[in-house]
Amino acid sequence: MNVMASSFLDKLQSAVTRADAAESELRKEIAARLKTIESDRMFAYRRLNLMRAVAEGVVAAESEEIAIANSLGVLRSKLGWSSDSEPRQAVLSNFAPVGKAVFLSLAPPEAEAPEADVIATLTQFENWYAEKHGTPFWILFENYIRETPVVDF
Numbered sequence: 001m002n003v004m005a006s007s008f009l010d011k012l013q014s015a016v017t018r019a020d021a022a023e024s025e026l027r028k029e030i031a032a033r034l035k036t037i038e039s040d041r042m043f044a045y046r047r048l049n050l051m052r053a054v055a056e057g058v059v060a061a062e063s064e065e066i067a068i069a070n071s072l073g074v075l076r077s078k079l080g081w082s083s084d085s086e087p088r089q090a091v092l093s094n095f096a097p098v099g100k101a102v103f104l105s106l107a108p109p110e111a112e113a114p115e116a117d118v119i120a121t122l123t124q125f126e127n128w129y130a131e132k133h134g135t136p137f138w139i140l141f142e143n144y145i146r147e148t149p150v151v152d153f
Helices: 003-058 064-079 086-106 118-133 137-142
Strands: none
Touching: 003 064, 003 086, 003 118, 003 137, 064 086, 064 137, 086 118, 118 137
16 A cells, blocks of 8 residues: 555544544433433423322312421322431421412412412422432432332231
């Protein structure tokens, strides 16, 4: 092979190497973006399902206190929390304003009562959780809860 042939082959090989690298980089970017989109979708469904259940638990409440208790009961149930701990109490106490906002949003409008912004209140809770724990709140719903077999004696 003469010098001229090897020179153009080297250039073509360099082009192949660059194209391979560009494709590999794009595939990594696509995989990362897809992971983010999948996570966003999962969290959106979890958010909707939890808040739908909270609204169902709050709608019949006769008072704000009962509404908040119902919303916390729904959260405990959805997370499978049958016992308390300090971190769980912190989550519940920070979620209470969400239950209150849901109650106020479902209550008949009163002239002097401010309109409740459920989504903003939920976002504040989510931000608090993320700052406190370094992970999104919705990750808690990924914990597998082992079912306890029912045994009759």
